[in-house]
Amino acid sequence: xxxxxxxxxxxLLQHADNPVDWWPWGPEAFEEAKRRDVPVLxxxxxxxxxxxxxxxxESFEDDDTxxxxxxxxxxxxxxxxxxxxxxxxxxxxxxxxxxxxxWPMSVFMTPDGEPFYFGTYFPPEARHGLPSFxxxxxxxxxxxxxxxxxxxxxxxxxxRDLAGRELSTRGAGTGTPTEETQALALLQLTRDIDxxxxxxxxxxxxxxxxxxxxxxxxxxxxxxxxxxEMAEGLCGAMARSxxxxxxxGGFHRYVLTPRPGGPLVPHFExxxxxxxxxxxxxxxxxxxxxSELARRVALETADFMVRExxxxxxxxxxxxxxxxxxxxTGKHVEGAYYAWTPAQLREVLGEGDGGLAAGYFGVTQxxxxxxxxxxxQLPQDGPAVDAERIAGIRARLLAAxxxxxxxxxxxxxxxxxxxxxxxxxxxxxxxxxRPDLVERATEAADLLVRVHFDAAAGRAxxxxxxxxxGHVGANAGVLEDYGDVAEGFLALxxxxxxxxxxxxxxxLVDLVLDRFTAEDGSLYDTAHDAEKLIRRPQDPTxxxxxxxxxxxAGALLSYAAHTxxxxxxxxxxxxxxxxxxxxxxxPRFIGHGLSVxxxxxxxxxxxxxxxxxxxxxRAALHRAALLGTAPGAVVAVGLPQPTAGGGEGExxxxxxxxxxxxxxxxYVCRHFVCARPTTDPVxxxxxxxxxxx
Numbered sequence: 001x002x003x004x005x006x007x008x009x010x011x012l013l014q015h016a017d018n019p020v021d022w023w024p025w026g027p028e029a030f031e032e033a034k035r036r037d038v039p040v041l042x043x044x045x046x047x048x049x050x051x052x053x054x055x056x057x058e059s060f061e062d063d064d065t066x067x068x069x070x071x072x073x074x075x076x077x078x079x080x081x082x083x084x085x086x087x088x089x090x091x092x093x094x095x096x097x098x099x100x101x102x103w104p105m106s107v108f109m110t111p112d113g114e115p116f117y118f119g120t121y122f123p124p125e126a127r128h129g130l131p132s133f134x135x136x137x138x139x140x141x142x143x144x145x146x147x148x149x150x151x152x153x154x155x156x157x158x159x160r161d162l163a164g165r166e167l168s169t170r171g172a173g174t175g176t177p178t179e180e181t182q183a184l185a186l187l188q189l190t191r192d193i194d195x196x197x198x199x200x201x202x203x204x205x206x207x208x209x210x211x212x213x214x215x216x217x218x219x220x221x222x223x224x225x226x227x228x229e230m231a232e233g234l235c236g237a238m239a240r241s242x243x244x245x246x247x248x249g250g251f252h253r254y255v256l257t258p259r260p261g262g263p264l265v266p267h268f269e270x271x272x273x274x275x276x277x278x279x280x281x282x283x284x285x286x287x288x289x290x291s292e293l294a295r296r297v298a299l300e301t302a303d304f305m306v307r308e309x310x311x312x313x314x315x316x317x318x319x320x321x322x323x324x325x326x327x328x329t330g331k332h333v334e335g336a337y338y339a340w341t342p343a344q345l346r347e348v349l350g351e352g353d354g355g356l357a358a359g360y361f362g363v364t365q366x367x368x369x370x371x372x373x374x375x376x377q378l379p380q381d382g383p384a385v386d387a388e389r390i391a392g393i394r395a396r397l398l399a400a401x402x403x404x405x406x407x408x409x410x411x412x413x414x415x416x417x418x419x420x421x422x423x424x425x426x427x428x429x430x431x432x433x434r435p436d437l438v439e440r441a442t443e444a445a446d447l448l449v450r451v452h453f454d455a456a457a458g459r460a461x462x463x464x465x466x467x468x469x470g471h472v473g474a475n476a477g478v479l480e481d482y483g484d485v486a487e488g489f490l491a492l493x494x495x496x497x498x499x500x501x502x503x504x505x506x507x508l509v510d511l512v513l514d515r516f517t518a519e520d521g522s523l524y525d526t527a528h529d530a531e532k533l534i535r536r537p538q539d540p541t542x543x544x545x546x547x548x549x550x551x552x553a554g555a556l557l558s559y560a561a562h563t564x565x566x567x568x569x570x571x572x573x574x575x576x577x578x579x580x581x582x583x584x585x586x587p588r589f590i591g592h593g594l595s596v597x598x599x600x601x602x603x604x605x606x607x608x609x610x611x612x613x614x615x616x617x618r619a620a621l622h623r624a625a626l627l628g629t630a631p632g633a634v635v636a637v638g639l640p641q642p643t644a645g646g647g648e649g650e651x652x653x654x655x656x657x658x659x660x661x662x663x664x665x666x667y668v669c670r671h672f673v674c675a676r677p678t679t680d681p682v683x684x685x686x687x688x689x690x691x692x693x
Contacts, residue, residue, distance in 0.1 A: 008468045009079040010410045011047040015056065019066035022077045025086060033074040033111035039144050040113070041073040041137075044080050044087050044105040047410035048253075048269035048319035050334050051121045052104045058124040059133045065124075068134065072141045073108075080105075081318055081414055082466055082475050085526050088537040093158055094118040108140045113534050114155035117143075162535045176573045177580045177597035182218055184584035185594050186227055189215070192588060198233035200588065205264070206254040207238055209277035210542050210591030216284050217598035217631035220689050228288065235285050238278075239297045239378075242266045242368075245338065246361055246376035247397045249300030250275050250308070253322075253544075263368040266375060268322035268335045268407075272309055273545040275301050276316075276420035283428050288629055295432065302428045305421060306440050308409075313451075313470040314443035315413035316421045325405035337407050339373035340397075348400040349393060357393050360385060412468045415452050415481040418444050420545065422488030426495040430626050438495055445492055448485060449504060452477070460515070460529065463508065479516050479525045482508045483551030490558050494626065494635040497613075499650045502562055502636075509559045512552045513571055521574025523549045540578040546592035549575060554596040554632070561604050561634045563652050564672060576600060599632025603670040605688065608653040609637040611664025617679070618664035624681035625666060628688025640665075 003023050004016040015022055023029035033040045043060075045052030059065045069075050080087035080103065087105070093115045095101040101120065108117040117140055122133035131139070143151055189211065194201050200208060215231040218224050238244060241264050243255045251274050252266035282298035285291055309316045326336040340363050346354030357363065361376035368374040422441045429437030448463075451472050455461040463477035463485065486508040493501035515527040525537040525548050540549040553575035560569035579593035587594060607625045611618030618637070625635045636651035640658045659665050663679040668687045678684050 004077060008412070008466075008471070008473055009047075009082050010408075010412060010468075011045060011052075011079040011081070012077055014047065014053075015060060015077055018056070018060045019063050019070075020060050020075050021066075021070045022075050025076055025078045025083060029074055029076050030111050030113060036074065038073055038111075039116075039140065040109045040111060041069065041075045042078065042086075042090060042105075042107040042109060042115075043075065044078045044090065044107070045103045046079060046081050046319070047408070048271065048321045049103045050267065050269065050322040051102070053321075053323060053332075055104050055121050055133075059122070062124070065134060065137075068137055072137065072144075074111075081410075081412070082473065084478055084480070085530065085533060085537050088525065088539060089162070089533050089535055090115060090118075092537075092539075093162060094120070096161065097158070106136075110152070110155050114159045115534075116151050116155040116158065159534050175580050176576055176600065177583060177594070179222075179601065181580050181583050182222070182594065182597060182601070185214070185587035186218060186224065188584060188587050189230065190226060193230055193233070195233070198237035200234075204254060204256045205243070206544065207243065207251060207274055207278055208234060208588060208591065209274070209281050210546055210595060211588055212281050212591075213277075213284065214587070214591045214594040214598065216281070216288055216629075217595050220288065220629035221598050221602045221631050231285060232289065232291070235282060235291075235294060235297075239282075239293055242375040242377040244297065244377075245270075245304070246378065247338075247394055247401060248304055248308070249297075250304035251278050251301065263362075264377070265369055266335070266338075268338060270304075270308075270320040270407075271544065272305070272316050272318055272414070272417040273420055275305055275309075276417060276424045277545065279305065280420075280424040280427060283424070283431055284629075287431060287627055298428055299432055299434070302425055302434075302437055305425070306437070309421075310440065311411060311413060311469075313413070313447055313467075314440075315447045315467070316418050316444060318410040318412050318414050318417065320409055321407040324407040327405065335369060335373075335375065337401065337404055339367075339369050339375050341367065341373050345397075348396060353389070353393055353396075356385070356389070357397070360390065360393075412466045412473070413447065413451075414466055415448060415463055415477055416484040416545070416548075416551075418448060419481070419484035419486070419488035422448075422485075423491035426488075426492045427626070430495045430623070441488075441492055442496065445489060445501065445504075452485075453504075453507075461507075461511065462527070463511070476527065476530055478530075479512070479523055479548030480545065480551055481548075482512050482516070483548055483553075483555050484546065486512075486555035486559070487551060490555065490562075490634070493651075494637075497622070497637040499636075499638070502559075502651060505555065505559055506563070509552070509556050509568060512556065513567070516552065517571065521571065521577065523552055523575055525549075540582065540593065541586070541589040542592050547590075549578065550590065550593035550596055553593070554599070557596060557599055557604065558632060558634050561606050561632075562636065572596075573600065596632070602631045602633075604632035604634060605630045606653050606669045606672065607633055607635045607684075607688065608651070608657045608667040608669075609635070609664065610640040610654060610657045610659060610667075612639065615664055620681045621664050621666045621679075621684055624684045625688065628685060630688045633688060 004012045090107045106119045107115050109115040126132045212231050215227040219228040253269045255264040255266045279301040282294045286294040322334045323332045324337040326333050342358045345357045363374040425437045425441035451467045452464045464472045465475040465477045466473035486505040489501040489505040553572045556568045557572035579597050582590045609621045622637045636653040638654045641654045665677050666684045668675045
């Protein structure tokens with residue numbers, strides 16, 4: 001019996017019709033394995049995962065393979081985006097055992113949850129040095145029935161090793177990041193970069209969003225020209241490549257080089273977290289440099305998120321699939337939605353514009369992708385073109401592409417990634433005077449408060465990890481949800497001047513202190529009352545998104561700057577000890593922590609802007625405050641408050657802040673020691689770094 005039909009995860013529902021007797025993760029599955037005395041086969045993936053779909057078609061939809069699985073295993077299917085804790089614990093075991101990881105992840109374990117054999121994708125027939133999936137199943141079954149003691153010893157040792165890794169993580173660092181920490185991290189990054197291409201070295205290139213944010217903040221604080229040049233090079237390389245959707249905006253998951261010297265080819269899924277992070281990074285690059293390319297990419301990415309990922313309830317869906325139906329063959333193939341031939345361009349655009357588009361976007365007769373098709377990208381040094389004409393071509397191609405069968409969308413709303421989107425859209429709306437983007441950010445924040453905040457009587461308040469169609473999911477939020485949503489709320493508070501978002505952020509960071517913090521100041525990925533796994537996950541390093549550890553540290557630091565809370569600042573400083581230890585050695589894996597460390601070293605600065613809402617001079621000061629580049633500066637805007645007392649929903653930074661010469665006034669402080677108040681937006685910009693016009 002397949003038990004996935006009653007779940008809410010789009011990924012699990014994709015497997016609800018498999019002949020495999022899938023169980024969702026839960027104690028019932030492990031109890032069944034104990035009753036039958038068989039191992040558990042854990043299969044972990046996500047909706048937009050191309051190879052997850054391949055293995056499903058090849059193996060999980062095959063009747064003979066499913067029958068063998070049903071007879072000899074209890075098979076459990078997990079959506080890694082719903083249960084990042086389960087994914088993290090067992091992926092750590094996979095990587096330790098095999099030296100690599102990825103999805104789909106396949107783990108064989110005892111009925112007590114102790115893993116003993118691992119892998120990722122297994123083909124239906126043995127090839128390229130990989131055994132077939134059927135060979136793996138038969139081998140594990142044979143070991144379970146004939147060498148049980150040996151299996152038990154292996155499982156126990158792996159579990160002990162994982163517990164030991166937890167202890168080593170908790171002792172990862174003491175002290176707070178210093179100037180030397182940041183300088184050594186930058187030095188290591190310069191060794192990893194390929195100056196000719198602008199990318200980091202390596203054939204597979206993921207967008208290094210958190211590292212670029214560190215580079216921009218380091219330049220703003222320390223004046224490092226090298227940091228800014230590296231950030232500009234990385235952003236330029238990504239924006240020109242096929243990683244970026246040159247027609248519709250937004251970024252694919254990663255690009256790789258299939259052959260030496262060949263073109264970069266994307267892995268086509270589009271993830272909310274990538275696009276939210278990159279949208280904000282390009283907006284910050286524009287803020288620092290005024291780059292028109294950065295402005296265009298930031299806005300196009302914001303518009304992509306609103307157009308293609310926004311749900312009916314106002315939140316943002318997790319991802320778009322890599323695969324879609326090829327209209328010519330009727331088969332689902334990777335990249336069909338995004339690739340073009342010269343003939344297709346001419347059909348949409350006519351001979352003149354079709355030829356121009358082919359040359360401008362690198363579409364060749366031979367093709368740069370598959371079957372003679374190309375994925376659009378910009379040449380490194382292309383000829384000058386009419387920008388308005390190219391914009392018109394993009395619009396016509398986007399309209400034509402909308403007629404193609406679209407990739408599937410994973411409609412679940414993940415709290416953490418919506419927090420990232422809220423921050424990006426709020427800031428883009430403010431920087432580029434797009435109030436509609438601020439409205440979309442506010443609507444997403446409203447959804448998180450209405451649906452994801454859970455303060456039911458009889459249990460501790462919590463943040464739910466996911467929702468779908470406005471209905472909350474069963475899984476509790478993990479640390480990244482608390483940190484990223486708090487960050488989104490703090491950004492929204494700065495842009496809108498609505499102090500209620502600061503209050504909601506405070507609710508979340510207080511829960512971090514109460515439920516996720518260890519005695520030594522390190523942070524766990526799950527709450528103290530979360531489901532007990534073979535170990536409690538704890539990882540300070542970034543994946544494709546900021547680690548929960550450093551995301552929470554950033555939110556704690558910003559909240560402390562708003563409120564003057566020593567408890568929150570101390571917690572942030574203790575959490576950042578791991579950055580002091582890891583930043584100089586592996587900066588590409590702790591970029592967000594390095595970014596937060598820049599804010600810590602700079603203060604962060606506290607900015608209060610007071611004046612009457614209808615006064616355009618207050619709006620000018622507010623805009624100057626938001627466009628200041630001081631790392632992690634917090635901004636509060638509101639009415640003058642001559643006394644220390646503030647009402648509900650008001651910013652503590654506004655207390656005792658009054659008008660100067662009866663004009664809207666800004667106060668810039670560091671550790672609550674303030675510079676001279678100013679009524680001049682230009683002077684305010686000088687106090688906070690460069691201000692773009």
